[in-house]
Amino acid sequence: MDIQSASSVVLQALTQATSQDTAVLKPAEEQLRQWETQPGFYSVLLSIFNNHLLDVNVRWLAVLYFKNGIDRYWRRVAPHALSEEEKSSLRAGLITNFNEPVNQIATQIAVLIAKVARLDCPRQWPELIPILLESVKVQDSLQQHRALLTFYHVTKTLASKRLATDRRLFQDLASSIYSFACSLWNHHTDTFLQQICTGDQQAALSSLERTLLSLKVLRKLTVHGFIEPHNNMEVMLLDFLEYHPWPFIPLIQRSLEFAVSYVFTEVGEGVVFERFIVQCMNLIKMIVKNEAYKPAKNIEDSKPENLEAHKIKTAFFTHQTLTEIGRRLVSKYFLLTEEELNMWEEDPESFAVEETGGDSWKYSLRPCTEVLFLDIFHNYSQTLTPVLLEMVQNLQGPSNVEDPVQMLMKDAVYNAVGLAAYELFDNVDFDQWFKNQLLGELQISHNRYKLIRRRVIWLIGQWISVKFKPELRPLLYEVILSLMQDPDLVVTLPVDDFEFRTEQFLPYLESIFSLLFQLLQQVNECDTKMQVLHVISCVIERVSIQIRPYAGCLVQYLPILWKQSEEHNMLRCAILTTLIHLIQGLGAESKNLYPFLLPVIQLSTDVSQPPHVYLLEDGLELWNKCFNSIFRSLCLFSENVRTCFQIINAYIYLSATDFLQNYAEALCRSFCELLRDITTEGQVQVLKVVEIAIKVSPVLGSHMFQPLLPAVLRGIVEGERYPVVMSTYLGVTGRILLQNSGFFTSLLTQMAVEYNQEADQLLGSMIEMWVDRMDNITQPERRKLSALALMSLLPSDNSVIQDKFCGIINISVEALHDVMTEDPETASFKDCMLMSHFEEPKLTDDEEPPTEQDKRRKLLALEDPVHSVSLQQFVYEKLKAQQVLMGDQGFQALMETVDTEIVRQLQEFIHGM
Numbered sequence: 001m002d003i004q005s006a007s008s009v010v011l012q013a014l015t016q017a018t019s020q021d022t023a024v025l026k027p028a029e030e031q032l033r034q035w036e037t038q039p040g041f042y043s044v045l046l047s048i049f050n051n052h053l054l055d056v057n058v059r060w061l062a063v064l065y066f067k068n069g070i071d072r073y074w075r076r077v078a079p080h081a082l083s084e085e086e087k088s089s090l091r092a093g094l095i096t097n098f099n100e101p102v103n104q105i106a107t108q109i110a111v112l113i114a115k116v117a118r119l120d121c122p123r124q125w126p127e128l129i130p131i132l133l134e135s136v137k138v139q140d141s142l143q144q145h146r147a148l149l150t151f152y153h154v155t156k157t158l159a160s161k162r163l164a165t166d167r168r169l170f171q172d173l174a175s176s177i178y179s180f181a182c183s184l185w186n187h188h189t190d191t192f193l194q195q196i197c198t199g200d201q202q203a204a205l206s207s208l209e210r211t212l213l214s215l216k217v218l219r220k221l222t223v224h225g226f227i228e229p230h231n232n233m234e235v236m237l238l239d240f241l242e243y244h245p246w247p248f249i250p251l252i253q254r255s256l257e258f259a260v261s262y263v264f265t266e267v268g269e270g271v272v273f274e275r276f277i278v279q280c281m282n283l284i285k286m287i288v289k290n291e292a293y294k295p296a297k298n299i300e301d302s303k304p305e306n307l308e309a310h311k312i313k314t315a316f317f318t319h320q321t322l323t324e325i326g327r328r329l330v331s332k333y334f335l336l337t338e339e340e341l342n343m344w345e346e347d348p349e350s351f352a353v354e355e356t357g358g359d360s361w362k363y364s365l366r367p368c369t370e371v372l373f374l375d376i377f378h379n380y381s382q383t384l385t386p387v388l389l390e391m392v393q394n395l396q397g398p399s400n401v402e403d404p405v406q407m408l409m410k411d412a413v414y415n416a417v418g419l420a421a422y423e424l425f426d427n428v429d430f431d432q433w434f435k436n437q438l439l440g441e442l443q444i445s446h447n448r449y450k451l452i453r454r455r456v457i458w459l460i461g462q463w464i465s466v467k468f469k470p471e472l473r474p475l476l477y478e479v480i481l482s483l484m485q486d487p488d489l490v491v492t493l494p495v496d497d498f499e500f501r502t503e504q505f506l507p508y509l510e511s512i513f514s515l516l517f518q519l520l521q522q523v524n525e526c527d528t529k530m531q532v533l534h535v536i537s538c539v540i541e542r543v544s545i546q547i548r549p550y551a552g553c554l555v556q557y558l559p560i561l562w563k564q565s566e567e568h569n570m571l572r573c574a575i576l577t578t579l580i581h582l583i584q585g586l587g588a589e590s591k592n593l594y595p596f597l598l599p600v601i602q603l604s605t606d607v608s609q610p611p612h613v614y615l616l617e618d619g620l621e622l623w624n625k626c627f628n629s630i631f632r633s634l635c636l637f638s639e640n641v642r643t644c645f646q647i648i649n650a651y652i653y654l655s656a657t658d659f660l661q662n663y664a665e666a667l668c669r670s671f672c673e674l675l676r677d678i679t680t681e682g683q684v685q686v687l688k689v690v691e692i693a694i695k696v697s698p699v700l701g702s703h704m705f706q707p708l709l710p711a712v713l714r715g716i717v718e719g720e721r722y723p724v725v726m727s728t729y730l731g732v733t734g735r736i737l738l739q740n741s742g743f744f745t746s747l748l749t750q751m752a753v754e755y756n757q758e759a760d761q762l763l764g765s766m767i768e769m770w771v772d773r774m775d776n777i778t779q780p781e782r783r784k785l786s787a788l789a790l791m792s793l794l795p796s797d798n799s800v801i802q803d804k805f806c807g808i809i810n811i812s813v814e815a816l817h818d819v820m821t822e823d824p825e826t827a828s829f830k831d832c833m834l835m836s837h838f839e840e841p842k843l844t845d846d847e848e849p850p851t852e853q854d855k856r857r858k859l860l861a862l863e864d865p866v867h868s869v870s871l872q873q874f875v876y877e878k879l880k881a882q883q884v885l886m887g888d889q890g891f892q893a894l895m896e897t898v899d900t901e902i903v904r905q906l907q908e909f910i911h912g913m
Contacts, residue, residue: 010035015058039086041069049062049066059105070115074116074119090116091120091124095128098143110149110153110154117154128154132151145209148210152213155216156220159225171226185217185218188207245290253312256287259281263281264324285376287313288379290309295307319383322380326383331412334411334412334413336411336451349528385424401446411455430466431467435472441453477500484519500542509543521557537577540581543585545587561575573618601622604618604620605623642685661700671686672708683728687708690732702736710754713747723776730777738865774811784818791812796882802894806897809898809903809906813909817905819831
């Protein structure tokens with residue numbers, strides 16, 4: 001792609017790709033996608049996003065396409081990889097100047113430079129760091145900031161690499177630039193303080209941003225750039241508490257004094273702000289729970305540093321200090337704020353979503369407070385348990401609805417008791433508390449008491465798996481039914497916190513399932529719908545086929561919800577999970593869902609569609625459950641390869657002939673491509689599919705996967721070094737030799753030409769390696785298969801086979817030891833792998849019934865020689881046939897090639913036949 005001639009064409013396509021009109025947008029996106037692999041395309045993009053006169057949206061899109069191209073085509077081994085010449089030109093162009101005027105685009109450019117640095121710096125891009133260090137010194141404010149922004153993202157990316165060589169390179173970098181980074185931070189900090197003193201607010205904000213970026217660079221260099229940071233006082237920073245705890249020991253006392261005084265005493269009143277409190281709480285939490293600050297269980301095994309840190313903590317956390325921290329955590333920081341209460345009144349659903357919001361505890365006060373409470377309570381439960389129980393005792397009986405302070409305090413205390421359920425196991429008789437107080441509070445219908453009703457039901461959810469008598473559950477279900485009919489309360493209920501026993505739950509199934517379905521329709525937030533779907537899935541999973549009379553409404557609604565959730569992939573994941581359990585529960589009745597399920601599965605497993613990143617795993621699981629008759633191309637290069645092979649195997653067991661005739665050719669091509677670059681485990685998975693196909697359909701399976709088989713024989717002859725792969729090679733070859741001997745002969749002849757040998761000579765090498773590597777085979781089924789396969793070569797007058805007779809007998813006797821069991825009553829041996837008929841297993845209440853696939857596998861096993869042929873009888877008949885062929889004298893001479901002890905053991909097994 002010529003840059004000069006192509007620039008206008010690419011610019012036009014990018015402009016159209018920013019359109020809101022899909023008729024214009026879609027063709028432009030398709031054109032850009034086709035250009036992604038064209039040489040010169042990324043040079044054009046670079047020239048476009050570096051042109052500050054162009055439209056911001058167009059430049060933004062150019063940056064994004066460039067960044068995506070780095071992920072896909074920058075590596076040398078990638079398909080359609082960029083040439084080294086173009087990459088060199090692009091690297092130079094990216095750091096020519098740092099003067100991007102738009103903040104968002106500047107950040108994206110910094111990120112994409114860091115992506116390139118991750119792959120190329122320092123080996124292919126040694127000039128990057130020196131140029132950045134020079135650029136952060138310039139006087140121009142904009143260039144200095146953009147260079148510093150890039151410096152930070154490059155440092156952050158290089159610090160995240162985990163290979164030993166990469167870590168050494170980063171450590172070398174850190175030691176060489178650390179002093180400069182320190183001086184840079186000091187400079188911007190001093191400048192900021194001076195500008196604050198002079199009242200230049202705008203300049204001060206700009207300097208503060210540079211100070212923050214400099215500090216972030218320092219943090220990455222400090223934490224990840226030094227093996228023994230405590231030997232260098234210049235690199236002592238607070239993050240060492242997490243990454244290098246021992247150098248932080250001298251700071252424990254002062255850190256705790258500082259954090260506790262501001263957060264848990266009057267010192268901080270009116271001074272502290274939320275983000276400051278969060279950081280202080282995180283600091284306390286990390287000191288409290290750090291394993292390096294605790295003595296070993298056996299005190300003699302403790303290191304001096306462990307004991308020193310523990311001594312400091314013990315001296316600081318006195319009974320009085322812990323009591324004050326515990327009381328203030330609950331009575332101050334656990335209290336719902338006026339803002340939260342107003343949110344509940346105005347939008348209950350948003351309040352519920354906000355309160356249970358994800359993994360943001362590091363930056364949000366409430367979850368941070370709860371995590372700190374849990375850690376402190378766990379480590380100092382003997383001191384804090386009486387404190388919490390006293391707070392509970394002070395709130396016995398119903399609360400006064402006219403006293404909002406008391407109501408909020410009870411909510412906070414109950415919250416603490418729920419969080420500490422496991423720690424309080426021996427100190428709280430929860431069953432009595434439930435019957436004597438909590439149940440009564442759930443039945444108080446006053447509107448203002450909904451705060452307590454909600455907290456009580458959450459509290460029970462926390463304790464139900466800890467300490468709650470089964471006979472109380474029906475009483476609880478009655479209460480839940482009542483609460484779920486309160487429209488102001490139901491959307492805030494923690495409905496997913498309960499476990500149940502199926503037999504006790506069934507009388508309430510219809511009512512609760514109906515209310516859950518109503519709730520699913522009523523709520524608007526995606527997170528709430530996901531939560532309700534999770535509960536519905538759990539209920540369906542537990543009650544199994546009992547759901548069938550009540551599932552009709554859900555079956556009709558899920559297609560509607562799927563369509564409505566087009567922009568919400570996580571909600572669609574929840575729908576897929578629900579469908580998986582619904583298919584299981586409905587069984588054969590699920591066929592009415594197939595018109596909906598097939599497009600869902602197709603979208604979820606189509607790797608050319610963006611949603612597959614979220615939906616693929618659950619989509620494959622749903623596909624596996626459905627067992628429909630349509631085979632789609634599988635994502636064989638994905639992390640879900642194991643599930644893909646399970647699906648393929650399921651289709652082979654379902655209908656081997658139809659499946660192999662229609663899809664084996666395409667599948668074999670995919671396997672051939674896959675085997676070029678795959679892990680050992682993946683290689684084994686591929687070969688297992690081939691082995692199963694040949695086992696179930698020997699002629700068709702051998703023929704359809706013929707392109708893969710020369711590599712299998714080659715691996716045996718050349719002595720494959722990985723035992724698990726060798727075992728699978730021998731399993732595949734054993735199947736062909738035993739179940740399709742004519743095909744084996746033609747394959748051996750083909751391979752002999754490749755090796756420029758006679759077929760018999762190659763067969764001898766193969767048998768010799770088979771005998772030598774028999775110990776690689778650990779599964780008894782495969783060991784018996786090897787014996788059957790090699791014994792099937794007899795009777796034979798072939799000199800090569802007779803030359804290997806000793807090894808064949810050795811393998812057969814080993815296998816006989818594996819599979820033969822002695823009947824104590826008759827003193828005779830029998831093959832324990834023989835199966836004469838299929839029986840439904842007798843199940844206990846806790847065991848799952850066999851699936852349809854389990855049944856199919858068992859029925860097919862009845863036709864498998866491993867399970868239908870007695871090895872003892874087979875060996876005896878083959879030896880007799882060899883004796884007839886050679887005559888007594890010749891056979892006796894052949895037997896003398898076998899070790900006398902092996903012969904004795906063989907005679908024991910076949911004695912009396």
